[in-house]
Amino acid sequence: MAALGAVKELWRYPASSLAGERRDAISVGVETIGGDRLFGLVDVSDNEIARPDRDVKWHKVPRIRTRLSNDRELEIAVPDGDWLAAPGAECDRAVSAYLGFGASIRPFSREIAPLYAGPLTATRYSKAPIHLLTTASLARLKALHPEGVPDPRRFRPNIVVDMAAVEGSFPETEWIGRKLAIGDLLVTISEPCRRCGFTIISQDGFDHDPGILRNLVRHNAHNLGVYCTVDQPANVEIGAPMRFV
Numbered sequence: 001m002a003a004l005g006a007v008k009e010l011w012r013y014p015a016s017s018l019a020g021e022r023r024d025a026i027s028v029g030v031e032t033i034g035g036d037r038l039f040g041l042v043d044v045s046d047n048e049i050a051r052p053d054r055d056v057k058w059h060k061v062p063r064i065r066t067r068l069s070n071d072r073e074l075e076i077a078v079p080d081g082d083w084l085a086a087p088g089a090e091c092d093r094a095v096s097a098y099l100g101f102g103a104s105i106r107p108f109s110r111e112i113a114p115l116y117a118g119p120l121t122a123t124r125y126s127k128a129p130i131h132l133l134t135t136a137s138l139a140r141l142k143a144l145h146p147e148g149v150p151d152p153r154r155f156r157p158n159i160v161v162d163m164a165a166v167e168g169s170f171p172e173t174e175w176i177g178r179k180l181a182i183g184d185l186l187v188t189i190s191e192p193c194r195r196c197g198f199t200i201i202s203q204d205g206f207d208h209d210p211g212i213l214r215n216l217v218r219h220n221a222h223n224l225g226v227y228c229t230v231d232q233p234a235n236v237e238i239g240a241p242m243r244f245v
Contacts, residue, residue, distance in 0.1 A: 003241035005163025007182065008135060009152060010238060014066045014074050015039040015086075015105060016123070017050040017058065019203070020156060021067050025237040028185050030230050032129050033158055035068045038112045039086070040121040041095065044102040049121055053197040060099060062153075062203050074113075076105065079204075087116050128190055128227035132180075133157035134172050137224055139165040144215045149206035154199045157225055161242050170219075172226045179231065183240030186232035192223035199224075 011020040012035045027034035041050040041061060052058040065077045074086045078098040084091040086105040095103045106121040107113040133155055141150040143165075152160050159182065163171070175189045195216050202208040216224050 001243045001245075003243045004180075005134065005136075005161045005242050007159060007236060007238055007240045007242065008162035009157075009160035010236060011152075011156070011158055011160075012036040012068075013156060014068050015041060015064075015076065017041060017052055017061050017198075018064045018066045018076065019062055020153070025235055026158065027233075027235050028130065028230060029233045030129070035072075036158070037108070037123065037126075038068075039074055039105055039107050040123070042104055042106055042121050044096075044104050047119075047121065050103075052201055057099070057101065059201050062198075062201060064095065064098070072112075074105070087113060087118065127193075129230050130159060130187060130228040131155075131157045131193055131225055132159045132161065132172060132187075132189075132228055133193075133225035134161045134163050136163045136165045137170040137172060140168070140170050141212070141215060141224065144219055145211050148209050148211050148215075150212065151203070151206050153203055154201075154206070154212060155193070155195070155224055156198070159236065163242075170224065173220060173223050175226065179245040180228070180242055181245050182242045183236050184232070184234035185230070185236050185240075186234075186245060187228035187230055189226045190229050191227050192221070193225040193227055194222050195224050 010023045010026045013020045050058045050061050067075050075083045076086045077083045078094050092104045108123050138150045173192050179188050199212045200210050
């Protein structure tokens, strides 16, 4: 079967709600992507985990950069700041000063940071191992909202596939239940990705824009992109072809 498109971008998100880390390749397991969503950021006054979609006090969080050294050790950098090891006191001081209130990076489990002895935080959600988004759907959103910037970072996908635009359609939303091969990776599209207020928040390169979410609500039942379960784990690289199975 002919390829639908090819992988254009690959992302993992070492810390929930913080900026993602763009990769040339990712390792996809049955339950998760290697290095994805290992840590959370909490308000130390009440242990609330960051929710940029719900509370303006968290709106600057997606500008905090993340990376993993050796695929395990987290480093973060606030805007105009140096990379700092996390979790740790120096990192927490930098994040707290940037946000304007006491905040702390915490792992979701002891196994993630075995030398860390502080409190943990609970994961927010785990819909599916993979969030997939096509450039065709981004093009459809741009056509509906020409003045907007449908940057993939608004939507936090793991895999962005470059494919031809489909007039009047967000194509992957129509593929629920179908199986895909992405290189050697085999997945089943399980459900559409329902969008939230995170999509309208400004980040480096684009402004706050309620029109992004408004158009998805009106024209695609609140959705953009899809969640996928994994049938055959594999490594995925930039340029890998995607096709129906």
